[in-house]
Amino acid sequence: MTLLSVDRLTVAFRRYSGLIDRVDIDCLADLTLDVARGEMVALFGASGAGKSLFAHAVLGLLPPNAVVNGSIRFEGERLDASRIAHLRGRRIALVPQSLSHLDPLATVGRQIGWAAKRVGRKGFTREDAVAALNRFGLDELFLESYPHTLSGGMARRVMLAIASVGDPDLVIADEPTNGLDPVNAEKVFGFLRGFADDGKGVVVISHDLAAAVASADRVAVLRDGALVATEQAATFMRNGGEGLTPYARALWRALPQHEFRA
Amino acid sequence: MLEARDISFRYGPRDPLVVQGFDLAIGPGEVVGLAGPSGRGKSTIGRLLARHLRPTAGAVTVNGAQPPARGFNPVQFLSQTPIFAANPRWTVGRIVGEAWTPDADTVHGLGVRPAWFDRFPHELSGGELQRITILRALAPGLRYLIADEITSMLDPLAQAEIWKALLGLVKQRAIGLLAISHDAHLLGRVADRVVTV
Amino acid sequence: MTAVADDCCVTPAPRFGTRKAVLIVAALAAAGLAAVIVFALLSGDAGVVTNFRARLAAPSLFHPFGTDALGRDMLARTLKGLALSFRVGLFAATASTVIALVLALVAAGGPRWADAIVAYLVDMTMGLPHLVLLILISFAFGGGANAVIIAVALTHWPRLTRILRAEILQLRQAEYVTISRNFGKSPLHIARHHFAPHLIPQMLVGLVLMFPHAILHEAGLTFLGFGIEPTTPAIGVLLSESLRYLTAGKWWLGLFPGLALLIAVLAFDAIGNGLRTLTDPRGSQS
Numbered sequence: 001m002t003l004l005s006v007d008r009l010t011v012a013f014r015r016y017s018g019l020i021d022r023v024d025i026d027c028l029a030d031l032t033l034d035v036a037r038g039e040m041v042a043l044f045g046a047s048g049a050g051k052s053l054f055a056h057a058v059l060g061l062l063p064p065n066a067v068v069n070g071s072i073r074f075e076g077e078r079l080d081a082s083r084i085a086h087l088r089g090r091r092i093a094l095v096p097q098s099l100s101h102l103d104p105l106a107t108v109g110r111q112i113g114w115a116a117k118r119v120g121r122k123g124f125t126r127e128d129a130v131a132a133l134n135r136f137g138l139d140e141l142f143l144e145s146y147p148h149t150l151s152g153g154m155a156r157r158v159m160l161a162i163a164s165v166g167d168p169d170l171v172i173a174d175e176p177t178n179g180l181d182p183v184n185a186e187k188v189f190g191f192l193r194g195f196a197d198d199g200k201g202v203v204v205i206s207h208d209l210a211a212a213v214a215s216a217d218r219v220a221v222l223r224d225g226a227l228v229a230t231e232q233a234a235t236f237m238r239n240g241g242e243g244l245t246p247y248a249r250a251l252w253r254a255l256p257q258h259e260f261r262a
Numbered sequence: 263m264l265e266a267r268d269i270s271f272r273y274g275p276r277d278p279l280v281v282q283g284f285d286l287a288i289g290p291g292e293v294v295g296l297a298g299p300s301g302r303g304k305s306t307i308g309r310l311l312a313r314h315l316r317p318t319a320g321a322v323t324v325n326g327a328q329p330p331a332r333g334f335n336p337v338q339f340l341s342q343t344p345i346f347a348a349n350p351r352w353t354v355g356r357i358v359g360e361a362w363t364p365d366a367d368t369v370h371g372l373g374v375r376p377a378w379f380d381r382f383p384h385e386l387s388g389g390e391l392q393r394i395t396i397l398r399a400l401a402p403g404l405r406y407l408i409a410d411e412i413t414s415m416l417d418p419l420a421q422a423e424i425w426k427a428l429l430g431l432v433k434q435r436a437i438g439l440l441a442i443s444h445d446a447h448l449l450g451r452v453a454d455r456v457v458t459v
Numbered sequence: 460m461t462a463v464a465d466d467c468c469v470t471p472a473p474r475f476g477t478r479k480a481v482l483i484v485a486a487l488a489a490a491g492l493a494a495v496i497v498f499a500l501l502s503g504d505a506g507v508v509t510n511f512r513a514r515l516a517a518p519s520l521f522h523p524f525g526t527d528a529l530g531r532d533m534l535a536r537t538l539k540g541l542a543l544s545f546r547v548g549l550f551a552a553t554a555s556t557v558i559a560l561v562l563a564l565v566a567a568g569g570p571r572w573a574d575a576i577v578a579y580l581v582d583m584t585m586g587l588p589h590l591v592l593l594i595l596i597s598f599a600f601g602g603g604a605n606a607v608i609i610a611v612a613l614t615h616w617p618r619l620t621r622i623l624r625a626e627i628l629q630l631r632q633a634e635y636v637t638i639s640r641n642f643g644k645s646p647l648h649i650a651r652h653h654f655a656p657h658l659i660p661q662m663l664v665g666l667v668l669m670f671p672h673a674i675l676h677e678a679g680l681t682f683l684g685f686g687i688e689p690t691t692p693a694i695g696v697l698l699s700e701s702l703r704y705l706t707a708g709k710w711w712l713g714l715f716p717g718l719a720l721l722i723a724v725l726a727f728d729a730i731g732n733g734l735r736t737l738t739d740p741r742g743s744q745s
Binding site for chain 2: 151207250252255260
Binding site for chain 3: 313314332333334335338341346347349351357360361401
């Protein structure tokens with residue numbers, strides 16, 4: 001059954017042009033995308049293509065001057081502001097983009113504890129927190145660490161651990177490998193794949209096409225705020241991308257590990 | 263020849279060394295890749311070479327001498343996020359004009375459209391703005407260019423286009439280029455040799 | 460928060476254009492204040508000439524604000540008082556802004572100890588009760604309009620100093636400034652072309668927002684007798700005089716000057732907020 005169903009989602013921003021005229025600028029237009037349980041969908045696009053807006057719209061985190069049209073359904077139920085607020089962190093979890101989403105003044109252990117409290121997990125023990133860390137290759141010692149002592153890769157794993165505490169059904173990761181070297185990036189994609197293999201839905205927002213193709217089931221390609229293609233990841237790997245839509249194919253062939261040709 | 267001899271860097275006297283005893287030499291027209299995992303000071307090395315930062319120890323020289331403290335630095339730096347490299351209140355034309363008045367060939371070669379010159383930085387896409395900062399850096403006095411992850415935020419098509427144009431221009435003008443990236447495939451494509459930290 | 464909701468066209472209720480409203484109010488305020496100044500310049504002797512046949516007259520068509528104990532027109536005196544207040548406010552706020560700029564430049568651009576000293580001065584001035592400091596300074600300089608200007612100028616700079624210092628520190632760190640330096644641009648070029656266009660709007664807003672404070676404090680000082688000479692038609696003088704006749708039921712002597720002062724202060728505040736809305740890039744949204 002479809003877990004997340006986004007239908008013709010449009011996000012515009014209301015801005016002033018000149019002194020008093022207001023205009024709505026479309027930043028995401030007519031995006032339609034489904035995510036099933038056990039499926040990992042990558043949302044690919046260059047910076048400014050509108051990828052993060054998608055995550056923020058689903059999680060109800062858009063700024064007040066955003067104008068949203070279209071529908072977002074979770075398990076068939078329409079998401080409105082109050083419904084999102086109820087699901088956020090419990091059944092829908094965000095793995096945020098940067099380290100700054102961690103509280104710099106609290107240890108990792110406490111922040112995992114807070115996450116458990118937020119989702120209403122009763123009897124959450126130290127052992128549970130350790131288990132959450134272990135799952136992402138971090139040991140018990142990290143419970144006492146403060147965020148600034150973590151490297152980018154470790155911080156990402158801590159955020160994955162925090163997101164996993166509520167045992168969400170849908171995980172949305174916003175650029176989870178930004179600033180990570182390939183070894184760490186691959187691990188993070190591996191952990192996200194693990195969520196999908198456990199039967200959760202995963203949306204990973206990324207501008208790393210090669211990594212997205214390697215671990216996701218499907219790749220949705222965004223260009224200037226519009227979805228231009230939704231491809232099976234396997235199609236990329238067959239015969240240099242034969243059968244892909246022309247734009248997806250051009251992107252794939254432009255990668256330095258392929259033809260590096262524009 | 264752009265040389266870094268035994269350069270080290272720390273932010274404050276009590277902070278740990280971010281760069282420790284690093285040596286590098288880049289010849290005119292040479293493209294050197296700088297690879298390595300994040301957190302090893304690759305960007306800091308780039309900024310030290312381009313004098314955005316001063317080394318705590320060691321020296322950076324161009325043709326054996328330290329570049330003069332005033333005047334156009336023959337070593338320029340390009341970053342991952344061009345939006346910070348542009349004054350938000352200036353038009354793109356004025357931004358480029360701060361360094362030089364580019365000739366039509368260079369403008370065309372980088373795929374820059376003259377219409378962009380009347381716009382403001384936030385009105386261009388990341389890829390378009392990155393072309394603008396490259397164009398600005400290519401002033402006549404430029405001898406060495408430090409390119410720090412300049413295409414890592416861009417899509418593969420824009421990446422391939424920008425590198426093709428940039429490599430053509432630096433080879434033609436014998437400009438030395440340091441390409442910093444953690445994409446080994448990219449460095450394999452663009453660099454004559456790769457140094458790993 | 461915008462609701463992410465139904466299938467078709469859920470646009471949030473069109474909000475009243477806050478920005479438009481702010482701009483209209485600011486423009487009206489500016490026009491009103493300009494009218495006061497024009498009147499004061501053109502009115503000549505009005506409000507100075509005594510007329511003992513019309514002493515303490517209640518408001519009428521001929522004297523909308525009434526007359527005082529010497530038969531002088533209170534409307535003219537109020538407008539002249541306001542114009543004087545503006546003059547004092549202008550000089551004081553400008554001087555205070557210059558002090559703020561100089562201290563901010565020293566703090567952000569100088570050595571670390573200079574920053575510490577400026578921070579100490581800011582904290583000290585903000586920590587002392589405003590009015591006490593004003594009275595002391597005004598008294599030390601012998602009273603009168605000039606002393607009031609000095610007193611207000613010397614007490615109103617700390618907030619703007621803090622703002623400008625933070626702005627300058629941020630600009631110095633800006634990547635495009637480093638790049639400009641690396642292109643061989645002189646400190647003067649950078650100050651003129653990168654710093655000034657960013658700081659001047661901030662300073663203007665700071666200056667206009669300082670105005671209402673300056674005017675209020677001028678009136679306050681004068682009312683308490685530490686400010687402008689009682690022979691000058693200043694708002695503080697008018698209010699102070701009105702006290703004597705209040706018990707006699709001559710309400711118009713205090714009401715109109717007080718109301719005028721209140722409106723003028725609110726008008727300057729509106730202009731300042733309008734300017735801030737215009738210059739703040741974040742204000743460009745909704």
